[in-house]
Amino acid sequence: ELGQSVLVETRPGAGGNIGTRAVEQAAPDGYTVLVAATNNFTINQFLYKDLGFDPLQRLEPVTVLVDVPSVIFIPEVVPASSFAEFVSWARANPGKVNYGSPGSGTTPHLSAEIINRVFSMGMVHVPYKGASQAITALMSGEVHFYLVGAGVGLPHVRSGKLRALAVASENPLAVLPDTPSFTRAGISGVDASNWWGAAVPAGTPAALVGRLQQAFCKVLSEPANEQALTQLGVSRVCNSPAQMRTQLARETEIWRRTLPELKIRVD
Secondary structure, eight states: OOSSOOOOOOOOOGGGHHHHHHHHTSOSSSSOOEEEEHHHHHTHHHHBTTOOSOHHHHEEEEEEEEEOBEEEEEETTSSOSSHHHHHHHHHTSTTOOEEEESSTTSHHHHHHHHHHHHTTOOOEEEEOSSHHHHHHHHHHTSOSEEEEEHHHHHHHHHTTSEEEEEESSSSOBTTBTTSOBHHHHTOOSOOOBOOEEEEEETTOOHHHHHHHHHHHHHHHTSHHHHHHHHHTTOEEOOOOHHHHHHHHHHHHHHHHHHHHHHTOOBO
16 A cells, blocks of 8 residues: 555564564654554553653554454353353352463453452463463463453354353454343443554654555455454554544553552563
């Protein structure tokens, strides 16, 4: 769409901070773009002892690309077919129930910990290096609860190795039509969405930001891509740079208030 060669450079580590910092320090010429999850824009600055920069000040929002409502997955060995049954089972086994995450401080970790505390389940957090390791641990029964996007666990639900108990969306997902929403499952007041967005270094000219936003959203709007996203339980957002900035400011303030209550810090 841009008529340019695009190099995807993965910079893993520190909850995405390494990659985010690389973009924050890049030249504001439109040629370096960050694609990252919620925590890199609104959460990590309150989790890490010294992040070194303020994302709202050092990044120029382009667009929120997609929203990924999380799904609660449990392995087939757990004797529960609903969230309420899982809560009862966890409470009956204090200190013996674990929940996995793709890493400490990630949105799946924080959302799962909020649910853990709200329902007094006493689960123990086990962080992994990415979603694939966590889902493997879940299927083996090493952990008993995992909150993640539908696409990660869907193949294993179909094979019968996992069960999906609830989805953090207002309506059922097309790929999991029988899985209730959080509200229907009895989970309220927990926002377990993990959106992905694009940003560029602060100071990038508005015309370049707008061009990137148009390119991202044109491609995501193509029928084949929309269908592929739907099959992963993902919905396209594609808001404007101004709308993304407003969203970042709002969610940053929410996490600023919420995280001290969780008492979670990452060195």
